[in-house]
Amino acid sequence: MNIIEIKNLKFTYDNKEVILDDVSLEIKKGSYTTIIGHNGSGKSTLARLIAGLLDKSGGDIWVNGLLLKEENLKHIRKEIGIVFQNPDNQFIGSSVKDDIAFGLENKCINPKEMDDIIFKYASRVGMENFLDKEPHLLSGGQKQRVAIASVLAINPSIIIFDEATSMLDPKGKKEIKDLIKNLHKDSDKTIISITHDIEEAYHSDYIYVLNKGKIFKKGKPNEIFNNSKELNNIKLDVPFNVKIKEELEKNKIKIESYNSVEEIVENLCRLKLKN
Amino acid sequence: MNNFTIGKYLPLDSFVHKLDPRTKIIMLLLIMGAVFIKSGWIGYFIILGFIALSLILSKIKISYVLNAFKPLIMMMVFLIVINVLVIKEGNLIFSYGFIKIYDKAILDTLYISVRLLIMISASTILTMSSNPLDLTVGIEKLLKPLGRFNFPYEDVAMMISIALRFIPTIIEETQKIMNAQRSRGVDYEEGKIKEKIQAVLSLIVPLFSTSLNMAEDLASAMEARGYIPQEPRTRYRDLKYNIKDYIVFLIGVLLVVLLVWVSYYAI
Known part of the structure; x- marks a missing residue:
């Protein structure tokens, strides 16, 4: 079942600059979909349109069977949570627990129940020992984890990560990516990740490649990354393991699987043993 | 940017810290009003004594409060000089060229200085002894009656708390x-x-x-x-009045009554 359906979506600034042009896509319930594209490909705009933070110029968006329009906005917002790019600018509360509480306050949840909910979701992202900390005392990765907890606390069925790792250091990036992966594994939430991190996209269920406001390619990771030239033309790279695979194939070496660097190393070692 | 500590919240465990922020805000307003009751030096000593007492009860070091005056010294000196030179009432006690100083000018200036001293130290004690978040909730609750006149008190409180956060x-x-x-x-x-x-x-x-x-x-x-x-929301941080708050509130009212009595009968 498709939880999000988009038909012929269009978005322009002042009827001049075309950001999205005739974009149609479907996202399956419970899937982990990545939308990749170079800067200015319109991928962040797409995320904001789905969440109803921007007004579309044309086309239709259905979220969970509801058409996105003014009257349904309140319902649709409840279905969608977004984790944005900048860790500082989405930290609304003055401390970790206040930030998680913000969404709960908007949902009119009884303050007496809030402490339990806050603790539950702070533990989910490993921030339960930082509840009273103020944002300027946290690292970027920790702030993003709080943002994820805040979104989880509202209990949306869809979570959009809008380049949530792009402003973090390598350690923070890895933490957040692992967290997203676990979240997908342990819950039935639909995850949409807007990213230019090719490695992350490789591990998702389905990929949409955006270029200049149009869908350039769509498919499973293996289908997307089987042609590195095509992707390089739109300034996108292929994952490291795919690159190795191509180089190996050039040298007529075949191994069983290429899913991760570790697997490739293991398979190559076995190859040596066989010979 | 370390000088940003002026008036900053000091998380201590004291009687004043545990008071409801609403009580503290009301007390501050009462003191600010009481300063303008014409009760002479007796009145000022009563108020100063009250402030000294709350300072002791708040466990805040007096040097912190004195630090709060530092940025205001220039302003106070300017105010005092202007006052001394401009007020021309009472007996002339000093004259040099165009500078003429009268005794009433000095007395009035002293009054103003003491008033400033009282107001600044009282508000410093308030901000140092209250968590800004609770203070915001307190302000929101105190402004709530204005909501009846379409005053957007929730938005104002949200703006204050976001400003503090950023x-x-x-x-x-x-x-x-x-x-x-x-x-x-x-x-x-x-x-x-x-x-x-x-x-x-x-x-x-x-x-x-x-x-x-x-x-x-x-x-x-x-x-x-x-x-x-403008949509209804619940509040994570809530405030509760304690018996302590009622007692302090009562003391505040008694203080004002005392000062009014002093202004009528003692001078």
């Missing part, structure tokens, strides 16, 4: 921009006035643009988490 972020951002501009050769410490103005401009323009971006991002984040202005 002070450290904006200071951080300012330092980042200053360092970035320094690395490009901007000198913030030395130079002629014109150069200094240019240096400050090189800070203000990027600071404004990042602040605007920040505000836009924050608005999206708030909207995405279901915030709709």
Whole structure:
């Protein structure tokens, strides 16, 4: 079942600059979909349109069977949570627990129940020992984890990560990516990740490649990354393991699987043993 | 930016800290009003005694409160000089050229100084002994009756709490921009006035643009988490009146009554 359906979506600034042009896509319930594209490909705009933070110029968006329009906005917002790019600018509360509480306050949840909910979701992202900390005392990765907890606390069925790792250091990036992966594994939430991190996209269920406001390619990771030239033309790279695979194939070496660097190393070692 | 500690919350465990912020705000307002009751020096001593008592009960070191006066010294000196020179009542006690000083001028100036001393120390005790978040909730609750006249008290409280939340972020951002501009050769410490103005401009323009971006991002984040202005929301932080608060409130009222009595009968 498709939880999000988009038909012929269009978005322009002042009827001049075309950001999205005739974009149609479907996202399956419970899937982990990545939308990749170079800067200015319109991928962040797409995320904001789905969440109803921007007004579309044309086309239709259905979220969970509801058409996105003014009257349904309140319902649709409840279905969608977004984790944005900048860790500082989405930290609304003055401390970790206040930030998680913000969404709960908007949902009119009884303050007496809030402490339990806050603790539950702070533990989910490993921030339960930082509840009273103020944002300027946290690292970027920790702030993003709080943002994820805040979104989880509202209990949306869809979570959009809008380049949530792009402003973090390598350690923070890895933490957040692992967290997203676990979240997908342990819950039935639909995850949409807007990213230019090719490695992350490789591990998702389905990929949409955006270029200049149009869908350039769509498919499973293996289908997307089987042609590195095509992707390089739109300034996108292929994952490291795919690159190795191509180089190996050039040298007529075949191994069983290429899913991760570790697997490739293991398979190559076995190859040596066989010979 | 370490001098930003003036009036900053000091998390201590004291009687005053545990009071409801609403009680403290009302007490501050009562003291500010009481200062203007014409009860002479007796009145001022009563108020000062009350402030000294609350300072002791709050466990705040007196040096912290005195620090709060530092940035105001220039203003106070200016005020005192102007007052002494302008008021021309009472007996002439000093004359040199066009400078004429009267005894009433000195007395009035002393009154004003004491009033300032009282108001500043009282408000410093309030901000040092109250968590800004609780203070915001307190302000919101106190403004609530104005909601009947369509006063957007919830929005005002939200704005105050967001402003408080973003002070450290904006200071951080300012330092980042200053360092970035320094690395490009901007000198913030030395130079002629014109150069200094240019240096400050090189800070203000990027600071404004990042602040605007920040505000836009924050608005999206708030909207995405279901915030709709004017819609009902619950509050995570809630306040409760204690027996202590009623007692302190009663003492405050008695203080004002005492001062009014002093102003009628004692002088």
